[in-house]
Amino acid sequence: MSTREYDLIVIGAGPVGENVADRAVRGGLTAAIVESELVGGECSYWACMPSKALLRAPAALRAARDVAGAAEAVTGGVDVAAVLARRDRIVHDYQDTSQVEWLQGAGIDLVRGHGRLAGEKEVTVTAADGAVTTLRARHAVAVCTGSAALIPDIPGLQDAAPWTSREATGVRTVPSSLIILGGGVVGLEMATASTALGSDVTVIARSTLLGGLEDFAGEAVGAALKGAGATVLTGHGVEHVARSSDGVSVTLDDGSVVRAEEILVATGRVPRTEDLGLEHVGLEAGSWIRVDDTMRVPGNDWLYAVGDVNHRALLTHQGKYQARVAGDVIARRAASNDVDTSAWSALAATADHSAVPQVVFTEPEVAAVGHTEASARDAGIGVKVVDYDLSWVAGASTHSDRYEGRSRAVIDAERGVLVGATFVGPDVAELLHAATIAIVGEVPLHRLWHAVPAYPTVSEVWLRWLETAGL
Incomplete structure (x- = not known):
């Protein structure tokens, strides 16, 4: 057994x-990072990057088919082998050499x-x-340490060797048919990709699709999946x-049976804290770890939990945001510097989660940030809701011959600021950051009136929102 000492130890690379380690090292500390799998983690190899690689080719093909002049040049479907090969390039053939080199260059020991x-x-x-x-x-x-797929306690499920997102994004042979349990982001993105790659897909959801987002988002994605040939069973x-x-059979609560070659479980996430030694520091093994806004664990002034494990927002970009905060705070506290923990600290010493952006890379795309109408009302906000059909803006007609989309602005009527935005339609992810800035910056609507959108772009929806709101 050997012993080494550092200013900061990070578990999970x-x-x-x-980002935690990098920010702390930039602040003058020494750091080691511990990893049992690949440096780069879930997002790089089994989640964000490979899933978007699988989705991109079908999306590009759809975009071409929706524009006269380009549509005539499309003579075939998706080349599955080429899609999987591109996925492999994007995940560096599941090798982490470049990520390790980055750690070394950043002065972080692995x-x-x-x-x-x-x-x-x-x-x-x-x-x-050993x-x-x-x-x-x-x-x-x-x-x-992030999170892992939840395998619900359904009789026979564990013995059926179900896929999780790891198997789905790392697929080598696309199954002829696939059952997907779950109507959330992972389930619907994989349903979109698998249908486009040739699987006969059945989505089974206990309630609605994309719960937690505006209802019309899940409805639009469900309709598109059905239009592409998938079966969607909600409720x-x-x-x-x-x-x-012969494959997998799933018996539903109405007695009907669905059969397929494979089954993917996408019903939620659990923290990767089961075998982490939490019991040695007064915490419960396998639990989400509660933190304050600096990502420090109450009762342990030396312990931080960052990203999925603290259950604040299970999104890579939010985890990296938390990491920048935590790394800076750790360095400041190590130097005995004061840390301003007030909201919106000028030193960025706390992480706010009131305006979390999220993109669902389905067909159509869904992009949302801040409140939905329902969550705003639940929070006691007096809301004004503005809905606008994205196909009505001039940029939509130049973007696609068959553009369909919808948007919603949720406005705090008393303060005159945007508190939520949702877009559904082709390539709407690129509309999201403007909404995020408006919400985080609490930009008054009367000031947004002077932020003129370029013509003809789909961003003209901002002007239409303001006009519809009465400005």
């Missing part, structure tokens, strides 16, 4: 852990193996060969799952 908390400011790392290294932190330990529970030599 995904984008979140990398310790390979499974890290566990052994006590205050102490982490033990067990390598693949060798154990003890790491001691002078100032802080940051847990950045159905699953009673039993069984695998046989």
